[in-house]
Each structure stands twice: as structure tokens, then as C-alpha cells.
Amino acid sequence: MLGLNRRGKIIRLDLSGGLTLFFHLKMTGQLLFCRRDAPRDKHTHFVVSFENTPKELRFRDVRKFGFILLLKTREAERAAEIRNLGPEPLGLDFPSFLGILQSRRGRVKSLLLNQGFIAGIGNIYADEILFEAGIHPATDVFLLRLKDREKLWKAIPLILARAIKNRGTSIRDFRDGDGLEGGFQDFLCVYGRESLACPRCGAAIKRLRIGGRSSFFCPRCQRRSS
DNA sequence: CAGATCACCTGCTTGC
DNA sequence: TGCAAGCAGGTGATCT
Numbered sequence: 272m273l274g275l276n277r278r279g280k281i282i283r284l285d286l287s288g289g290l291t292l293f294f295h296l297k298m299t300g301q302l303l304f305c306r307r308d309a310p311r312d313k314h315t316h317f318v319v320s321f322e323n324t325p326k327e328l329r330f331r332d333v334r335k336f337g338f339i340l341l342l343k344t345r346e347a348e349r350a351a352e353i354r355n356l357g358p359e360p361l362g363l364d365f366p367s368f369l370g371i372l373q374s375r376r377g378r379v380k381s382l383l384l385n386q387g388f389i390a391g392i393g394n395i396y397a398d399e400i401l402f403e404a405g406i407h408p409a410t411d412v413f414l415l416r417l418k419d420r421e422k423l424w425k426a427i428p429l430i431l432a433r434a435i436k437n438r439g440t441s442i443r444d445f446r447d448g449d450g451l452e453g454g455f456q457d458f459l460c461v462y463g464r465e466s467l468a469c470p471r472c473g474a475a476i477k478r479l480r481i482g483g484r485s486s487f488f489c490p491r492c493q494r495r496s497s
Numbered sequence: 498c499a500g501a502t503c504a505c506c507t508g509c510t511t512g513c
Numbered sequence: 514t515g516c517a518a519g520c521a522g523g524t525g526a527t528c529t
Contacts, residue, residue: 272518277518297523299507314507334506336523378501386524393522449501462522483502485521 279356279390283347284328291347292319292341294308296331299444300337303329333444356390360427363389368424371441372412379415379423380408381482389427395440398425398462398487407495408486409479414496433458461487 272283282294282302294302307320307327311433315341317330330339342350357371371389375382382388383397392400401408403426408421415423439445439453440461446452460470463479479486 295523297522332506333508334521336505381500384523395522440522443523480501482500484523 278353279359280292280393281352285344285347286291288420288459289344291342293342293347293352294349295338296332297334297336297338297353298329299334299449299456300332301423301444301446302448303331303446304448305450307334308367314315326344336338355387357386357388360391360431363424363427365421366397372415372420373395375412377412378408378481379406379410379412380410380484384482390428390429392431394484396430396434396443398432399434402489402493403430405492407493408488409483410496421471439481461489463487 274283275285275495276283280295282296284292284294286292296302304326307325311318313333314333315329315331321327324435336470340350340352347353358367375388380397380401383392384394385489387479398408400423402487404419404422406423410419434440434453434455435454437453437458437470438447438451440455440459441452442456446489461476464476464487466475468474469476469492470487473490474489475489475491476487479488
């Protein structure tokens, strides 16, 4: 094993021998690093063994939406799974953000989920980001004023850094490499909180379906267009 | 071309 | 208790 890193939602494992593995966890995938002698359950579909350690890396996925790709390391950079991704959300400067926002159309919630726009934002964090920015999820990107674009730009790394600090969001299946739950579910402001009180203003959180995904928002803190 | 719908697959929760 | 319906963190295909 030569290196482990990430690009967007793709987890990349570089192996000796010039080979690289890509993992995508999709909805219920898990990568667990545990002892070889620990029992494997029926949802464990793939295992990587290592020299010099009694532990192994297991890919577990109840719904089987996830995928694993084996490719030559020298071809990994140009693989479509990586090449088609937008920039990383952490460390994206404001001019660059304005640049990639330019000429985009459609609802802002859908754009945040578009991995070709920015890589790595999923449904939970998109909703939390829009709440933080005070933007209604169905707003057409085209209509966002400069001030809103700036709020959005600031909210993205803020929410993601906070979620990372709390080691992710374990509503159901998410576990870290040690099989431990994250803690960010305790800090969610809108996601999964339909009809509960907005932590900021007390109004009842609403749910909309946008692009086939549930979208939670506060009807008072996140007004349409304006 | 934005948006809706469906498909992939399994399991959990809710309501009758 | 049983059973059907609805829901789920992602994303790509297809149709309007």
C-alpha cells in the first residue's frame, strides 16, 4: 500500500505494483479497517489484505450501489470518475467560485449536488449549506445576487469543516474506518427535521422534492428569490 | 436543456 | 402480528 486519499466522493487507494483502487460508497457503502479474525457479515463484498498487519480493509455495502474500480496508477488521473469532477470545496477562492457559477442555470440545490460543479457535496450537506447561507433550495442560480453568492461560497467550507470535525453524519449506515459513528447528526439544522422547529427562528421546517431528492429548509430563514 | 421519473438493491419504519 | 407502502446519504439513463 503506497497511499490513501480522496477526490470528491471517490476514495483512492494506491497499491504497490502500479495499481490503484477507486471506491465509491454511494448510499450505504462502508470501508472498514478491522482485524482479519473479526467475523465478516453477509454485506462484505470485497477485502484487501496487507502485509505487516493483522488488519484488513473491507468494503461493505448493504444496497450494493457502490462500486470498486481497479486501474493502473498512471491512468488514474485521467479516469472519467476523477476527470469529470469539479473543484474541491475546501480552499476554493471566491473569484473561482464566481467563475464556475457563471452561466449555470437550474435550482441551486441541484447544482450543489452536481459533482461536476463542486466535488463532494451530498444531500445532507447541501441542505445544511443552503440553510447556513439563508437561500431557498429551489432558487434559480441565475437569480442569485452577488451577496447570496458570497454567502453560499462561505457556507460551503463552513458546513463541511464542521461536519468533518464531528466525524461525519451517522443517521443510519455511515461509519468511519473503525466502525464508529460520527456526531454531526446532532448538529443538523434542517436535514431530516421536517415540521420540527428551525433552530434559528422557530418556524416549522418544510420539505420539498427537488430533483428527486428530499430537500429540507426553513420557510422563514430561506425565502424564495426576493 | 431543465426537470421529472425511473432504475439499481436492501432494510427499516410507519400505518392500517 | 402481518403486510404493504414509503423512505433512505448517489448517480446515470431516458423521456418531455
